[in-house]
Amino acid sequence: MVMGVSRSLKSEWPDTRVVVLEPASSPVITKGRTGPHIVEGIGIAFVPPHLDSKLRLAREEGLLVGTPTGLNVVAAIALAKEPGPGKTVVTVAVDTGLRYMNGNLLADA
Numbered sequence: 001m002v003m004g005v006s007r008s009l010k011s012e013w014p015d016t017r018v019v020v021l022e023p024a025s026s027p028v029i030t031k032g033r034t035g036p037h038i039v040e041g042i043g044i045a046f047v048p049p050h051l052d053s054k055l056r057l058a059r060e061e062g063l064l065v066g067t068p069t070g071l072n073v074v075a076a077i078a079l080a081k082e083p084g085p086g087k088t089v090v091t092v093a094v095d096t097g098l099r100y101m102n103g104n105l106l107a108d109a
Contacts (some may be wrong), residue, residue, distance in 0.1 A: 002029070019079065021071050029036065053077075065082070066095035 006018040026035040027061030057063040065073075069092075076091035
């Protein structure tokens with residue numbers, strides 16, 4: 001998907017910068033190798049920033065999204081905060097939060 005979107009955006013706006021997120025231990029897109037990873041990133045006494053983003057999107061925007069979309073939103077916000085004029089940042093919602101409905105992940109949303 002990212003290649004097609006990237007190609008289309010760059011054909012219209014050649015200066016487009018495309019950023020791809022992937023686990024460091026499994027850089028399939030950038031290095032062509034897989035490895036074990038825990039995308040959720042939840043451990044003892046650790047709440048990853050994408051979890052807050054996912055909950056905020058559900059609570060404030062009414063968008064039920066999954067972990068990859070939460071990661072994309074966190075990265076898009078970080079890119080938007082980088083210095084530089086005339087910036088437009090776009091992200092893609094690649095999943096829904098439906099797979100998390102049976103757990104308590106969204107209980108506070």
